Amino acid sequence: MxxxxxxxxxxxxxxxxxxxxxxxxxxxxxxxxxxxxxxxxxxxxxxxxxxxxxxxxxxxxxxxxxxxxxxxxxxxxxxxxxxxxxxxxxxxxxxxxxGLLDMFSKTYGDNGVAKMVEMGVRVPTTQKVSSNLRRQLLRKWEINEQSPEDVFKLLKLDEAGNDLFATPQISKTNSIGTGKISIWCCYEY
Structure with missing residues (x-):
């Protein structure tokens, strides 16, 4: 109405x-x-x-x-x-x-969702949804039997080259548990 x-x-x-x-x-x-x-x-x-x-x-x-x-x-x-x-x-x-992840992943791809999660976990009002997306993303990779190397490339962390540890994903200003590198580190296949 x-x-x-x-x-x-x-x-x-x-x-x-x-x-x-x-x-x-x-x-x-x-x-x-x-x-x-x-x-x-x-x-x-x-x-x-x-x-x-x-x-x-x-x-x-x-x-x-x-x-x-x-x-x-x-x-x-x-x-x-x-x-x-x-x-x-x-x-x-x-x-x-x-799953909540389904349309986000279909529209933005796993790398795009990872970026959203990276941003969303920093905002108190979106932490819960972002954490849910993160869990679903990790579960999806596990179900699809993607190797850690595949996930590393999917997240485009391989493109950082020698600057991997200088990237914003793992800078000192980010807390542990945020960023694409932490998503990759959490992935245990």
Whole structure:
């Protein structure tokens, strides 16, 4: 109903106000869940939803754009996470679940996702989603039996040459656990 009246962009902006206005928190949380559920019920695919939310166009801004309000993540990202959760809840019957990583990897590639994770783990409001993407990425490589050498190349760490340890991925300003090099180091095949 809200989307028909105000459009998706306005509803997504409304969802971004959740953490700052106590009176709207319950409402926006419910609206997010109901909207995601309606997309699942009407047969919207993950690709449809990803595109509708413009996550296919925003790239790294998903994890780096300053939130509209302190403490709020990207509302489109939150809505996509809710969609994936609802899709998988409904998929228990069909056993055709999707992962949060699926559309990100399809759109941006594993190297692109690794860059997003690298940025996202530094931002408190996106740490949880970024960590989830990181776990799914590592699991994907393990399932596909990719060697550490393959992952090293996939992350383009081989292109750093002699400057590998001077790259921003592992500079002293980054904490342990961030950066592509730490993703590679966590990968144990």
């Amino acid at each position: 809200f989307t028909k009246t105000y459009g998706y962009d306005a509803v997504i902006r409304l969802l971004g106000t959740e953490n700052n206005i106590a009176t709207t928190g319950h409402f926006t949380s419910r609206l997010r869940t109901e909207l995601a559920t309606s997309w699942v019920d009407t047969g919207k695919t993950a690709e449809d939803t990803f595109t509708l939310l413009k996550l296919d166009k925003t790239a790294y801004k998903i994890f780096t754009a300053p939130p509209m309000h302190k403490g709020t993540t990207n509302p489109a990202l939150d809505l996509y996470v809710a969609y994936v959760r609802q899709f998988n809840e409904h998929a228990k019957k069909t056993k055709k679940k999707i």
